[in-house]
Amino acid sequence: MALCWISIAPSNHYHNSIIIQNLSLTHSSPPPHKPKPPQITTSVSTLSSSNPITESSRFPVVVSKRLVNLAIVGDVLSRFLFFSKALASQLLELQQYTDPKEGFTLLIPSSWIKVEKAGATVLFEDSEKKSNNIGVVVNPTRISSLGEYGTPQFVADKLIQAERRKESTKEAEVIAFSERSGHRDLQVYEFEYKVDSTRGGLKRVFSAAFVASKKLYLLNIAHSDGLDDPLDMERRMTLEQILHSFDAVSAT
CATH class of the missing domain: 1.20.5 (Single alpha-helices involved in coiled-coils or other helix-helix interfaces)
Structure with missing residues (x-):
C-alpha cells in the first residue's frame, strides 16, 4: 500500500510598497474672494505585481x-x-493433524470433514464443496530419499503423466516445482499444476512428496479453479501454508 504524504505549503511571499506623497500646499496672495481649502493629491504605486x-x-x-x-x-x-x-x-482456520502410526503431520482446515476412501491413507473434504479436498497416500518404497528417484522436475513430469493417463483428464500442465528441507533435513519436493477433467472441471493441485523410513509420502491438495469459481489469493495462500506444513514425524 502506498502512503500519501500531504503538506500545506505557505502562500508565496509578496512585498507591497505603498508610497503616499503629499504633493504641495501652495499659498498665493490673498485673493479677493474667500480662499478654497488646500487639496492633497495622493499617488499610490505598487512595486510588486502580486x-x-x-x-x-x-x-x-x-x-x-x-x-x-x-x-x-x-x-x-x-x-x-x-x-x-x-x-x-x-480465511480457513487451520489445525494440526498428525498420524503417529504412519509418521507424518500437516495442517488441515478445521471445518473440513475426514472421510474414508480406498487407496488414501487419509482424506479431508470441504464441507461446502467435496471436490475441494486434501489427501495423503503412504506406500512402501525401496529408495531412501527422493533424490535417488530423480529431480523435482523429473518427479513433476511423472505426476503429470499419471494425471494424463486418467480417462477423465482433458488437460494437465505443470505450473511450478521446488525443493525444501523438512524434519531432520528431510528432502521434500513440492509441485503445483492444473488439471482440467470431466470430473470437477478445472482444478489447481498442490502436491508434496518425501521419502522416510522406506516409505513414500505423497500429499495432494485439489481445489476448484474454474471461471465460475476461481481460486482467490487468500484461499491460495492458505493452501500453500498447508502444502509447506507437510512433514515427517518420528513414529511411536
Whole structure:
C-alpha cells in the first residue's frame, strides 16, 4: 500500500510598497474672494505585481483542497482496514493433524470433514464443496530419499503423466516445482499444476512428496479453479501454508 504524504505549503511571499506623497500646499496672495481649502493629491504605486487581495483569497481555497484530500485518504484507509478484516474472517482456520502410526503431520482446515476412501491413507473434504479436498497416500518404497528417484522436475513430469493417463483428464500442465528441507533435513519436493477433467472441471493441485523410513509420502491438495469459481489469493495462500506444513514425524 502506498502512503500519501500531504503538506500545506505557505502562500508565496509578496512585498507591497505603498508610497503616499503629499504633493504641495501652495499659498498665493490673498485673493479677493474667500480662499478654497488646500487639496492633497495622493499617488499610490505598487512595486510588486502580486495582488494582495487575490493572494489572500486563494489561501482559504488551498486549505480547503488540502482538507478534502486528507478526508479522501482517511476514507480510503478506513475502507482498506475494513476490507482486510473481512478477508481475514473468510480465511480457513487451520489445525494440526498428525498420524503417529504412519509418521507424518500437516495442517488441515478445521471445518473440513475426514472421510474414508480406498487407496488414501487419509482424506479431508470441504464441507461446502467435496471436490475441494486434501489427501495423503503412504506406500512402501525401496529408495531412501527422493533424490535417488530423480529431480523435482523429473518427479513433476511423472505426476503429470499419471494425471494424463486418467480417462477423465482433458488437460494437465505443470505450473511450478521446488525443493525444501523438512524434519531432520528431510528432502521434500513440492509441485503445483492444473488439471482440467470431466470430473470437477478445472482444478489447481498442490502436491508434496518425501521419502522416510522406506516409505513414500505423497500429499495432494485439489481445489476448484474454474471461471465460475476461481481460486482467490487468500484461499491460495492458505493452501500453500498447508502444502509447506507437510512433514515427517518420528513414529511411536
